[in-house]
Amino acid sequence: MVKRSKGLFSKRSRNLSRHHRPSAQRVRDVIKDFEIGQRVAIVPKGNVRNIPHPRYKGKIGVITERRKRGYVVEVITMGAKKKLVVHASHIEKV
Numbered sequence: 001m002v003k004r005s006k007g008l009f010s011k012r013s014r015n016l017s018r019h020h021r022p023s024a025q026r027v028r029d030v031i032k033d034f035e036i037g038q039r040v041a042i043v044p045k046g047n048v049r050n051i052p053h054p055r056y057k058g059k060i061g062v063i064t065e066r067r068k069r070g071y072v073v074e075v076i077t078m079g080a081k082k083k084l085v086v087h088a089s090h091i092e093k094v
Contacts, residue, residue, distance in 0.1 A: 029089045
C-alpha cells in the first residue's frame with residue numbers, strides 16, 4: 001500500500017483549480033522593499049513552491065527583520081504570535 005502524501009496542498013484540490021490559482025508574478029513584485037515595523041498582508045502569488053501555508057492567506061502582521069530576499073513577519077493567529085519567513089513577492093503593504 002502506498003503512503004498518502006501530506007503535502008502543502010493535500011486535500012486542497014479546489015485551491016489548484018484555474019479560478020483559485022495564485023496570480024502571476026511581476027518583476028515589481030519580486031523587488032519590493034519594506035521597512036522594519038511596517039504592517040503588511042500575506043498574499044500568496046505566483047510560484048506554488050515558495051508560498052506561505054494557505055492558513056496564513058490574508059493575515060496581517062508586522063515585519064520584524066529581513067533575511068536575504070525574505071522578511072520575518074509576526075502574525076497573531078489562533079491566539080498565539082507566530083513568526084513566518086515570507087518571500088517579498090508574497091507580501092503587500094496595508
